[in-house]
Amino acid sequence: MSTFVLAYEPIIRLAAFLLVFAAVAGGERLAPRRPLQLSRLRRWVHNLGLTALNVLLLRLLFPAAAVGVAAWAAAQQWGWFNVVEAPAGLAIVVSVVLLDLVIYLQHVLFHAVPLLWRLHRVHHADLDFDVTTGARFHPIEILLSMLIKFAAILLLGPPLVAVVIFEVLLNATAMFNHGNLRLPPRLDHWLRWVVVTPDMHRVHHSVADDEANSNFGFNLPWWDRLFGTYRDQPRGGHQGMTIGIHTCRDPRIVARLPGMLWLPFRRELGTYPLNRRSWAGPGEGRGPQRVVEQEKGRDGR
Numbered sequence: 001m002s003t004f005v006l007a008y009e010p011i012i013r014l015a016a017f018l019l020v021f022a023a024v025a026g027g028e029r030l031a032p033r034r035p036l037q038l039s040r041l042r043r044w045v046h047n048l049g050l051t052a053l054n055v056l057l058l059r060l061l062f063p064a065a066a067v068g069v070a071a072w073a074a075a076q077q078w079g080w081f082n083v084v085e086a087p088a089g090l091a092i093v094v095s096v097v098l099l100d101l102v103i104y105l106q107h108v109l110f111h112a113v114p115l116l117w118r119l120h121r122v123h124h125a126d127l128d129f130d131v132t133t134g135a136r137f138h139p140i141e142i143l144l145s146m147l148i149k150f151a152a153i154l155l156l157g158p159p160l161v162a163v164v165i166f167e168v169l170l171n172a173t174a175m176f177n178h179g180n181l182r183l184p185p186r187l188d189h190w191l192r193w194v195v196v197t198p199d200m201h202r203v204h205h206s207v208a209d210d211e212a213n214s215n216f217g218f219n220l221p222w223w224d225r226l227f228g229t230y231r232d233q234p235r236g237g238h239q240g241m242t243i244g245i246h247t248c249r250d251p252r253i254v255a256r257l258p259g260m261l262w263l264p265f266r267r268e269l270g271t272y273p274l275n276r277r278s279w280a281g282p283g284e285g286r287g288p289q290r291v292v293e294q295e296k297g298r299d300g301r
Contacts, residue, residue: 009067009164013171020172024131024179031182033198033238036128038255046257047132050122053257054135054142062146069150070163079157088159095158097220099166102152104223106145107216118264119144124212125254125263127244129205134178135171138264173219177201196221203234207246211235 036043058065064072073079081091110120119141126133137145153163177196192200196217204215214231217224224230234241244254253259253266 009065009167012164013168016168017171017175020175021131024175024181028130028180032180033182033202034129034180036130036180038128038251040130043126043128043130043255044132046255046260047126047136049257050137050139050260051132051135054137054139057139058142058146061143066146066149066153066167067160067163069153070158070160073154073157074160078154080155081159082157091159092162092165095156095162096166096169098156099149099152099158099162100170100218100220101223102148103170103219104217104227106148107218108229110141111213111216116141116144121245121248122260122263124205125245125248125260126205127249127251127254128180129178129202129243130180131175131178133205134174134176136260138260140264170219177218192221194221195219199233199238202238202241202243203231205243206234207242207244208235211241 074082077083081095110116119138122138122141123133123136126136173195177198178201179198181198183191183197183199188197188199191197196219200215200221203211206212211231211234214229215224216229248254253263
């Protein structure tokens with residue numbers, strides 16, 4: 001079984017990615033939640049170009065990826081489940097849940113540490129919110145995320161199958177919850193008890209600081225409720241909210257691959273502390289211009 005998983009893991013993940021991407025993209029065409037500001041083709045070329053660059057970089061640096069680390073940990077008897085005997089089904093379920101918790105904590109960390117936020121803001125700077133946003137991350141963030149995942153695997157010692165399931169679920173749910181999808185309200189209400197829905201995660205991409213510093217979950221929605229970072233709806237409604245970062249609204253920067261790669265190194269975009277969870281008053285978060293002016297005032301520029 002382990003040999004099969006190692007041999008076919010890239011094919012399994014690619015097949016799942018293509019299937020879910022096609023399903024979400026098709027749903028966006030049939031029932032879009034919001035109109036897009038920029039052309040779909042323009043954004044997709046650059047967002048998916050960044051995704052392809054990340055995949056190439058990961059395969060060059062870490063050919064065996066996370067499942068290879070899990071196989072190595074098993075051979076060395078490293079990690080909890082490689083030392084303590086547990087039923088296979090229980091080990092798989094617990095491993096998937098705990099790895100998802102690691103991703104939640106990592107996401108919070110990338111908002112809390114200014115240097116890490118500089119990398120993560122490439123994801124948030126997208127002026128629209130659709131399936132390609134779910135795969136839009138700076139290469140350095142992708143590498144750091146993979147190293148954090150490796151460390152978690154070495155400590156946990158999850159079964160190889162659990163790692164593959166987790167990777168497939170994480171990629172699939174990231175595309176789903178970034179989808180520009182209009183779900184029936186009742187369906188969304190019940191779904192967000194078991195998985196992060198597009199309406200739930202879209203709040204996290206608001207320009208308003210207090211809204212963006214909520215709903216950090218990518219797959220399981222329980223962590224936000226447990227740790228007090230859950231927010232049900234955006235203040236101005238999903239049609240009225242502004243997507244992106246209030247200090248960077250130039251499509252020449254945030255919607256082009258060269259601009260995305262250079263974005264972490266731009267000095268004028270300011271900081272984004274995690275504890276900025278309050279709302280200053282009417283106007284903030286409802287339009288980028290007012291918030292940009294307020295941000296400049298706070299930073300003394």
